Amino acid sequence: SGAPAAEWGGFEDNMQGGGSAVIDMENMDDTSGSSFEDMGEMHQRMKEEEEEEAEGEAGAGEEEDGEFLGMKGLRGQLGRQVADQMWQGGKRQASRAFSLYANIDILRPYFDVEPVQVRARLLESMIPVKMINFPQKIAGELYGPLMLVFTLVAILLHGMKTSDTIIREGTLMGTAIGTCFGYWLGVSSFMYFLAYLCNAQITMVQMLSLLGYGLFGHCITLFVTYNIHFHSLFYIFWLVVGGLSTLRMVAVLVSRTVGHTQRLILCGTLASLHMLFLLYLHFAYHKVVEGILDTLEGPNMPPFQRVARDIPVVSNAVLNTTAKAIALTL
């Protein structure tokens, strides 16, 4: 049966039966679906065969010079070591790849949502709850927060472009992504740590989810005020929309914490971080020209908030103009 052997050319070395194209099912174990188990088996058989050969050679080599036992045996040993290393390397890579794939599946339950649920949760994030004596339910879901963070990135990009912000060290996209993800992940971790200190009943995923949905208010505010540049409008939106989402997050946290001091610490930190982030996002990327004009209207605005970032030559001119304008009005 030479013909089948030629057709299965690639397998010839590994087939235990030599030239046969028929797979002997008796010698396969149940896990023979994976080629790595097969490799392991074949490797094992190869080892056993070579051990038998080595024993046979050792018996024959005693008759020859002791040193030359090595010639054929050495090449066989080297080959065996190389094959061994390749097998170990392949096995390590396969287990690493498998654990990486399995890690994706860990996230799967957090993405198990329906569009209706997402919409409902988005609207709920603006409605503060009244019952704070009873622990409120937080859905541990990551799809909504992740999409909101990406939406915030898109809105920030739009805002940065309309304000002609010029970034020196870095790129527009990098800054936007870094800011939004840094806030979401960083503040969530910090709040989770504080919640752990204050004995609040909240898990990390729930904290991520809560803060993520709180960004819905930020998205609405920034989307409106980046297109309609009125400072008074921004402040109204900041207080009303930002305030509502902050109140909701605070109420949910309070319902899950016991003790007045702990409640105060948690809620104070969360409220200040949330509101200050919205303030930062608005002013850091605001149009320089609009800023100068509005400075004349509101004398209690400190001028440093109006300057766009990282324009050395222009910022000096801006500061001079602002100072002159204020001096004129006073």
Added chain:
Amino acid sequence: FPGLADVSISQDIPVEGEITVPVGSQSPDEDYSTLDEPVKDTIMRDLKAVGKKFVHVMYPRKSSALLRDWDLWGPLVLCVSLALMLQGGSADSKDDGGPQFAEVFVIIWFGAVVITLNSKLLGGTISFFQSLCVLGYCVLPLTVAMLVCRLVLLASAGTISFIIRLIVVGAMFGWSTLASTAFLADSQPPNRKALVVYPIFLFYFVISWMILTFTPQ
């Protein structure tokens, strides 16, 4: 079964024969034959496959050719050409007015990977590379829009050109989103299509924004 009672195999006739598996015999021959063909044939075959997929994107029909034979040549070519065309938008040599080459590259591939992971986590049946392939190929309308924008900007840079560019980019953005949705949304459970379409919408929106706000110097 009374009729089968007569069938018997006598002990002294051995049952023998050759069982050949025809599948295995074909692939080694094919491999050898494609190795021996001239390089021009290989390149033309790949180019034809890429061209066929371009046609599928421009006229999105419910065909599975894009999904079945995925390849990443088309997305790579589109990504590189888009990134090259988005160069040269800086105000002067010191500041960055436009995106860097690496930035565009990273946005497109990172965005495509995130959308793929998202659709897989939502229970999609499409494989990782198939999804990357579809998303990459659907950047074609936006690359065409970039070409048109550059040509329009060569002519003038005023409000009218902005309006023209806005219309062109908007139309191509809609086309891209529809094309990729036509391929990807079928692989999802029917009530979750909106959850998969939204990130695709955001992704092409960001690319369209980069194209629209490009101002050469």
